[in-house]
Amino acid sequence: MKIYVPGDAAAKALGADDVARAVVTEAAARGVEVTVVRNGSRGMIWLEPLVEIVTDQGRMGFGPMLVADVPALFGDAEAHPKALGLVEELPWMKRQTRLTFARVGVIDPLSLAEYELHHGLKGLRRAIAMEPAAIVQEVTDSGLRGRGGAGFPTGIKWKTVHDAQAPQKYIVCNADEGDSATFADRMLMEGDPFTLVEGMAIAGLAVGATKGYIYTRSEYPDAVSQMQKAIEIARAAGVLGASVLGSGRAFDMEVRVGAGAYVCGEETSLLNSLEGKRGVVRAKPPLPALEGFMGRPTVVNNVISLASVPVIMDRGAAFYKHFGMGRSHGTMALQIAGNVRFGGLFETAFGLSLGEIVDDIGGGTASGRPVKAVQVGGPLGAWFPRELFDTPFTYEDFAAKGGLIGHAGLTIADDTVDMLKMARFAMEFCAIESCGKCTPCRIGAVRGVETLDRIGGGDASGIPLLTDLCETMKSGSLCALGGFTPYPVMSALTHFPDDFTATHKEAAE
Amino acid sequence: MPLDESAVLSRVNEILAEHNGMEGPLLPILHAIQESFGHVPQAALPVIAQHLTLSRAEVHGVMSFYHDFREQPAGRHVLKLCRAEACQSMGADRMAEHAQRRFGIEWHETTKDGAVTLEPVFCLGLCACAPAAMVDGRLVGRLDEARLDALAEELR
Ligand SMILES: Cc1cc2nc3c(=O)[nH]c(=O)nc-3n(C[C@H](O)[C@H](O)[C@H](O)COP(=O)(O)O)c2cc1C
Numbered sequence: 001m002k003i004y005v006p007g008d009a010a011a012k013a014l015g016a017d018d019v020a021r022a023v024v025t026e027a028a029a030r031g032v033e034v035t036v037v038r039n040g041s042r043g044m045i046w047l048e049p050l051v052e053i054v055t056d057q058g059r060m061g062f063g064p065m066l067v068a069d070v071p072a073l074f075g076d077a078e079a080h081p082k083a084l085g086l087v088e089e090l091p092w093m094k095r096q097t098r099l100t101f102a103r104v105g106v107i108d109p110l111s112l113a114e115y116e117l118h119h120g121l122k123g124l125r126r127a128i129a130m131e132p133a134a135i136v137q138e139v140t141d142s143g144l145r146g147r148g149g150a151g152f153p154t155g156i157k158w159k160t161v162h163d164a165q166a167p168q169k170y171i172v173c174n175a176d177e178g179d180s181a182t183f184a185d186r187m188l189m190e191g192d193p194f195t196l197v198e199g200m201a202i203a204g205l206a207v208g209a210t211k212g213y214i215y216t217r218s219e220y221p222d223a224v225s226q227m228q229k230a231i232e233i234a235r236a237a238g239v240l241g242a243s244v245l246g247s248g249r250a251f252d253m254e255v256r257v258g259a260g261a262y263v264c265g266e267e268t269s270l271l272n273s274l275e276g277k278r279g280v281v282r283a284k285p286p287l288p289a290l291e292g293f294m295g296r297p298t299v300v301n302n303v304i305s306l307a308s309v310p311v312i313m314d315r316g317a318a319f320y321k322h323f324g325m326g327r328s329h330g331t332m333a334l335q336i337a338g339n340v341r342f343g344g345l346f347e348t349a350f351g352l353s354l355g356e357i358v359d360d361i362g363g364g365t366a367s368g369r370p371v372k373a374v375q376v377g378g379p380l381g382a383w384f385p386r387e388l389f390d391t392p393f394t395y396e397d398f399a400a401k402g403g404l405i406g407h408a409g410l411t412i413a414d415d416t417v418d419m420l421k422m423a424r425f426a427m428e429f430c431a432i433e434s435c436g437k438c439t440p441c442r443i444g445a446v447r448g449v450e451t452l453d454r455i456g457g458g459d460a461s462g463i464p465l466l467t468d469l470c471e472t473m474k475s476g477s478l479c480a481l482g483g484f485t486p487y488p489v490m491s492a493l494t495h496f497p498d499d500f501t502a503t504h505k506e507a508a509e
Numbered sequence: 510m511p512l513d514e515s516a517v518l519s520r521v522n523e524i525l526a527e528h529n530g531m532e533g534p535l536l537p538i539l540h541a542i543q544e545s546f547g548h549v550p551q552a553a554l555p556v557i558a559q560h561l562t563l564s565r566a567e568v569h570g571v572m573s574f575y576h577d578f579r580e581q582p583a584g585r586h587v588l589k590l591c592r593a594e595a596c597q598s599m600g601a602d603r604m605a606e607h608a609q610r611r612f613g614i615e616w617h618e619t620t621k622d623g624a625v626t627l628e629p630v631f632c633l634g635l636c637a638c639a640p641a642a643m644v645d646g647r648l649v650g651r652l653d654e655a656r657l658d659a660l661a662e663e664l665r
């Protein structure tokens with residue numbers, strides 16, 4: 001009997017380790033031989049721990065599983081109270097276009113053999129047979145844009161590094177996923193780490209870099225150990241090392257762990273941190289592509305950007321590009337979170353409306369109350385009211401509505417949310433996490449908290465002050481921490497003015 | 510109990526040696542030291558500084574930039590509660606108040622018996638099963654008052 005019990009951190013946080021142990025114990029007690037595979041999560045977090053049993057028809061799902069539900073798995077499984085049917089046939093799975101996450105939840109994350117059976121390493125093999133400039137061109141033609149937030153075309157960044165002359169170049173993977181409501185990087189690293197290894201190796205071949213770093217967070221211990229194991233396995237198998245898959249070209253990589261600073265997700269702050277310095281943001285120019293890690297040409301890309309490269313190289317640029325809408329090509333891994341009935345990761349082509357995502361896919365709130373607001377793009381993203389639910393999920397459409405898609409995290413809040421309090425939190429977060437370089441960010445955010453407290457206390461004269469302050473932060477900040485904190489603040493004020501009126505009770509911490 | 514300074518120094522020197530040849534070794538070194546001692550002892554700073562040809566102030570400056578590094582030991586257990594938006598939408602503020610009342614401490618404080626230190630954290634990547642917490646490296650999703658009380662009993 002083969003049973004999958006996710007080893008994903010969210011599944012574990014919901015009891016997957018206990019369930020896995022119970023499966024082994026129960027099987028032993030019954031004298032049944034089982035193989036337990038700790039797969040990644042399918043992304044249906046509301047069903048975690050989601051256990052799967054391999055049958056002749058396919059993989060049957062059961063969830064959300066408790067330890068007490070385990071014995072019945074060994075009886076008439078179809079009559080199990082938590083039976084979900086074939087996992088691949090569930091509507092949530094069938095509606096997706098899984099390109100980057102095709103293997104996550106499906107394979108044993110640390111089996112290179114299974115990885116290859118599921119099309120792994122095909123992109124890298126193709127890249128090895130190509131000229132570096134042709135790889136860069138393929139990525140450019142795919143229309144892939146940075147999934148870390150800014151949406152910069154990945155191929156163009158690679159070309160700059162490719163064209164630069166230097167004795168050493170680097171690939172740095174930004175896995176510092178600090179935005180609230182995001183966990184795609186984490187799920188990919190835990191559920192299919194070889195995809196990131198392969199994507200980084202292709203990037204290395206494309207730009208002439210022989211060394212890669214994954215900079216991730218101390219809040220992600222499972223992802224750290226999973227990536228480290230995958231790198232060792234890949235090295236032992238010759239996927240990494242002095243001669244990548246026997247190509248005669250070198251690429252190797254290692255994992256580095258941050259130390260609890262949100263701003264280190266900003267690429268230049270990240271590079272300083274990687275060099276062992278304070279994570280202060282650097283002024284640009286010079287671009288990291290020309291003077292990055294250790295002053296050398298460096299590709300800095302998000303996990304999902306790099307992990308989308310293998311499928312692009314395998315299936316071709318045109319295949320990837322035809323998904324999406326307008327200038328937002330390919331797929332995006334939506335992370336639907338907060339007060340939501342069906343929360344999790346949903347990979348789909350760009351272009352669904354926000355309302356479809358929140359109401360149809362997410363199923364509305366977990367509390368059953370009306371959705372009041374959705375914050376898209378993490379702590380620097382705008383809050384969207386229902387009136388804007390027809391906005392298509394693309395970089396351009398969200399920008400046009402005064403927002404951003406960022407790393408595609410969505411925080412759903414019901415009608416009990418106090419938007420003044422959320423605005424205050426945005427300012428407080430900026431004050432706590434500011435790298436300290438710019439006055440408008442460092443001091444402005446503290447003033448923002450004070451001003452919001454005045455408004456909360458009934459002093460309406462604070463509102464124009466807040467608006468001015470946001471203007472100053474927008475124009476006078478070096479990076480998007482100070483520069484974009486006005487998005488959540490001003491969107492809260494603009495779309496939910498009633499929460500900022502005199503009758504409103506004082507905002508408590 | 511104060512740490513024996515020569516024991517600290519010999520372990521720090523081992524750690525420094527293990528990180529020889531690394532590009533940008535300071536954060537990995539500080540993590541390894543904190544892993545060994547539960548905090549970064551003052552006595553370690555000049556040794557690290559000399560080894561990396563930095564000033565002591567520079568090393569201290571780096572250490573103090575990051576929320577993770579401690580100058581003082583924490584309690585026997587560290588309870589981190591997520592304070593970020595997705596968790597707030599599912600009652601993180603209520604969880605924080607409950608924990609603070611239950612343990613009688615504020616953020617960053619340790620209970621008098623030295624059992625628990627309470628720390629805020631901004632996102633654990635468990636935003637679809639909020640509110641989230643981390644107890645000494647173990648993750649907890651869909652936290653509620655009952656789970657918190659059970660944890661409080663456990664963390665003695
Ligand atoms: C405050 C701040 C935090 C950021 N955090 C992240 C992050 O956690 N992950 C990420 O990939 N990009 C983050 N970014 C964006 C990076 O600076 C950079 O644009 C990105 O890593 C480039 O990779 P991409 O082109 O593949 O998106 C952040 C930016 C700012 C200003």
Ligand code: SF4
Nearest residue numbers: 435437438441479482
């Ligand atoms: S905006 Fe804030 S975080 Fe960004 S560089 Fe300026 S002070 Fe640092």
Ligand code: FES
Nearest residue numbers: 437438439476478
């Ligand atoms: S760059 Fe100097 S104050 Fe912002």
Ligand code: FES
Nearest residue numbers: 591596633635636
């Ligand atoms: S917001 Fe709390 S875990 Fe992400």
